[in-house]
Amino acid sequence: MPAQKAHWQSRSRRRARAGLLGPGLLLMAVLSIAPLVLVIAYAFMTRGRFGGVVPGFSLDSWARVLEPIYLGVLWNSIVVATITTLLALAIGFPVAFVISRLPPQWRMVALVAVVLPFWTNFLIRTYAWVVLLNDVGPMNKGLAELGVISEPLGLLYSEPAVIIGLLYSYLPLMILPIYASLSSSEREIAEAASDLGARPWRVFRDVYIPLSVPGIILGGIFVFVPSIGNFVIPDLMGGGKSVLLGNVIRDQYLTARDWPFGSVLILVMLAILVALFAAQAVASRRLTGKLTR
Amino acid sequence: MRPTPLVFKVITVAAFIFLYLPIITLIVMSFNGGRNPYVMEGVSLQWYRELVTDGELIAALEQTLIVATVSSLIAVVVGTALAVGLARTTRSRSLEIVSVVPAVIPDVVQGIGLAAMFTLLAVPLGLTTVIAGHTVFATAFVVSAVRARLATSDPSLEEASRDLGAGTFTTYLRITTPIMAPAIVAGGLLAFTLSLDEYVIASFTSGSTSATLPILVYSRVRFNLTPEINALGTLLIVVSLVALVIGARWIGRRGKVSA
Numbered sequence: 042m043p044a045q046k047a048h049w050q051s052r053s054r055r056r057a058r059a060g061l062l063g064p065g066l067l068l069m070a071v072l073s074i075a076p077l078v079l080v081i082a083y084a085f086m087t088r089g090r091f092g093g094v095v096p097g098f099s100l101d102s103w104a105r106v107l108e109p110i111y112l113g114v115l116w117n118s119i120v121v122a123t124i125t126t127l128l129a130l131a132i133g134f135p136v137a138f139v140i141s142r143l144p145p146q147w148r149m150v151a152l153v154a155v156v157l158p159f160w161t162n163f164l165i166r167t168y169a170w171v172v173l174l175n176d177v178g179p180m181n182k183g184l185a186e187l188g189v190i191s192e193p194l195g196l197l198y199s200e201p202a203v204i205i206g207l208l209y210s211y212l213p214l215m216i217l218p219i220y221a222s223l224s225s226s227e228r229e230i231a232e233a234a235s236d237l238g239a240r241p242w243r244v245f246r247d248v249y250i251p252l253s254v255p256g257i258i259l260g261g262i263f264v265f266v267p268s269i270g271n272f273v274i275p276d277l278m279g280g281g282k283s284v285l286l287g288n289v290i291r292d293q294y295l296t297a298r299d300w301p302f303g304s305v306l307i308l309v310m311l312a313i314l315v316a317l318f319a320a321q322a323v324a325s326r327r328l329t330g331k332l333t334r
Numbered sequence: 335m336r337p338t339p340l341v342f343k344v345i346t347v348a349a350f351i352f353l354y355l356p357i358i359t360l361i362v363m364s365f366n367g368g369r370n371p372y373v374m375e376g377v378s379l380q381w382y383r384e385l386v387t388d389g390e391l392i393a394a395l396e397q398t399l400i401v402a403t404v405s406s407l408i409a410v411v412v413g414t415a416l417a418v419g420l421a422r423t424t425r426s427r428s429l430e431i432v433s434v435v436p437a438v439i440p441d442v443v444q445g446i447g448l449a450a451m452f453t454l455l456a457v458p459l460g461l462t463t464v465i466a467g468h469t470v471f472a473t474a475f476v477v478s479a480v481r482a483r484l485a486t487s488d489p490s491l492e493e494a495s496r497d498l499g500a501g502t503f504t505t506y507l508r509i510t511t512p513i514m515a516p517a518i519v520a521g522g523l524l525a526f527t528l529s530l531d532e533y534v535i536a537s538f539t540s541g542s543t544s545a546t547l548p549i550l551v552y553s554r555v556r557f558n559l560t561p562e563i564n565a566l567g568t569l570l571i572v573v574s575l576v577a578l579v580i581g582a583r584w585i586g587r588r589g590k591v592s593a
Contacts, residue, residue, distance in 0.1 A: 057502040058423035065416025065433065065473060072470040073436045076447025083450065093453065135342035136349045142338050153582075158353045160574045163531050164551045165567035169356035171555070172363055172564070178372040179359055209356070212349070270440035273533060277555060287442050294446050294538075307443050314440070 198280025222256030413476030445538030479521030
């Protein structure tokens with residue numbers, strides 16, 4: 042009886058689907074979506090006396106975002122994350138370009154060499170810079186012995202130090218996507234263009250740049266997003282002088298105990314991220330349209 | 335092909351120096367004979383000796399290994415099943431997005447969200463809550479790795495198995511799982527390494543008795559700096575290198591077999 046067989050099959054498949062999807066979706070619902078919903082809800086409540094929240098709708102915390110001190114932090118975070126992203130691009134693009142033109146057997150070695158520092162402990166990596174940049178540390182000593190400087194640079198515990206730390210941590214995330222887009226099959230277009238007599242600069246401007254734009258945008262997001270929410274690097278390398286959005290959010294929850302305001306700041310950060318992802322989606326759709334045309 | 339511009343080559347060399355200078359500094363400074371973590375005073379192994387007798391540090395290492403092992407094992411099982419389910423039993427985009435949210439959401443948001451929820455439900459913070467926090471992002475990474483592999487594999491192999499009379503679960507076990515194996519291992523290794531390294535979520539979800547290694551390193555770097563941290567850093571670099579080499583070789587071999 043075919044009808045009965047189909048019925049049995051669909052029932053067994055339904056059970057298989059529940060068995061496969063159920064545990065994972067439950068995990069995501071309880072430990073990812075529920076906490077997110079909770080944080081969003083807290084942004085519309087009043088702070089409790091000893092942390093926590095008082096239930097009931099309120100927009101009090103939203104007005105505080107506009108206070109000059111927090112607008113300043115927000116602006117500073119965007120500036121620091123933007124500078125980091127641009128520096129990563131200025132370094133990452135040439136590196137990706139050079140790697141994509143290496144002989145195949147060396148390409149893999151170079152890529153592993155790029156990712157390797159990324160596989161070492163994040164805190165240790167940041168701390169290595171604290172050692173390196175310290176006023177009595179190896180870099181200042183070396184430069185002084187070479188006669189380049191007469192006084193320590195005083196780089197550590199400053200905003201440039203924070204940018205160096207962020208750049209160091211996230212540079213591979215810029216190099217890899219640009220490399221991926223440059224080494225796609227369309228690179229043959231570039232060779233065709235130069236075979237047909239196009240000048241190197243024109244090949245670069247009209248072929249390589251458009252080819253790598255999807256990678257640049259993706260790399261930009263990969264660098265910008267963790268930079269803006271970071272509080273560990275400003276803590277360790279900024280010495281409290283450079284305060285970013287991530288620091289303020291952490292402090293609202295842990296020390297100031299103003300959870301609703303912390304949640305408002307989280308929503309501001311998430312809004313920036315969603316806007317970035319939306320812009321990326323639009324840009325990449327336009328680009329693929331252009332390339333196939 | 336046109337030659338690569340010289341500026342690009344110079345920048346590339348400079349970039350590699352930038353990437354490796356701190357690591358080399360750290361390794362050299364770990365053999366420091368003196369007490370100052372920034373100034374080299376003779377050569378010795380004293381900080382490595384200190385390291386192996388540091389009880390607090392060994393306890394933290396144990397906690398970290400427990401968290402990384404448990405969370406990545408759960409993630410491999412649950413994440414693989416979820417990836418198969420998403421790829422083969424549903425077309426829902428929103429379920430797909432839900433499954434990778436923890437991989438894209440900033441860690442500070444994930445950590446605070448969990449801390450707020452555990453506080454609300456009066457769940458005491460400890461090793462279990464850290465494991466819960468790590469399991470979420472670990473699962474998301476396993477899901478993305480396995481999904482990517484399934485997207486490029488041929489579903490007709492599974493159809494053939496079912497047509498020949500194998501049941502749904504037999505097919506998953508005998509056909510789908512071997513196809514996914516390299517991605518499962520890659521996702522699991524990635525989850526394990528990320529967990530070993532994870533500070534932000536752990537700092538929000540750990541209690542006072544469940545400090546993981548990153549939490550301890552952080553407090554030492556901020557408040558009680560000795561060259562011992564240099565030695566620890568060097569050891570962790572060596573461990574990551576070994577894990578990377580083993581992982582790459584294993585995946586390389588599997589990749590060849592299935593190709």
